[in-house]
Amino acid sequence: MDSAISEATADPAASARPERAALARTADNGLKIVVVGGFGVGKTTLVRSVSEIRPLNTEETMTRAGEDVDDTAGVSAKTATTVAFDFGRITLDARNVLYLFGAPGQERFWFLWDRLFAGTLGAVVLVDTRRIADSWYAIDRLEHHGTPFIVACNDFGGPRHTDAEVRDALDLGPHVPLVHCDARSRDSARDVLITLVEHLRTLYAPGARPTAPAQEALS
16 A cells, blocks of 8 residues: 555646546545644645645635634744645555545644544644644544554754654654654655555554554454
8 A cells, every 4th residue: 555655646747637536436445544733733735735636625714713712823824724624535546545634723623533533544643843732632532542643743944853852742652653744745745644554554464453443444
């Protein structure tokens, strides 16, 4: 599956090809991945970067009415925000299709997350290291559901933190992969997904015991 992701996203012009726009009739196996994280960490950007189709975005303009509700510290320049979810697609082969869902980051939309996690194969927790605390809830909910995940630190040009510092701040176990990425880059976003797939492959290798929700997602 990781090589299929690499091939499917190798050509930057792939999303413009007419034959990639429509889903093949032979596609009968959908694999679901969710991208989660705090407010303004780049979830919509990552889905948009790697999707082979024009992604479905539910972005709305931010207004003054939301200033007392949403914590915009560190993202004051943000002008739009996701209010439901983002959706993208990568065709892996004639039968297998990867569906990407980006979850909204504001606390007032967290009630949607549990529904988005249903049937999920795995998840990417996107982190802005300038606001690491914003990622706590995402990790907590994924662990609650028993959903496998990796952590990807999105590069916003701030001070660099060592992997050990990030792991300590997020209380990540050694089994959780930690990578760095630029959500604006197609290649970088692809590499994040490949890392998740490789992690899932390790979890479900012979002798491994996946959690019940994850096993259901694979069946």
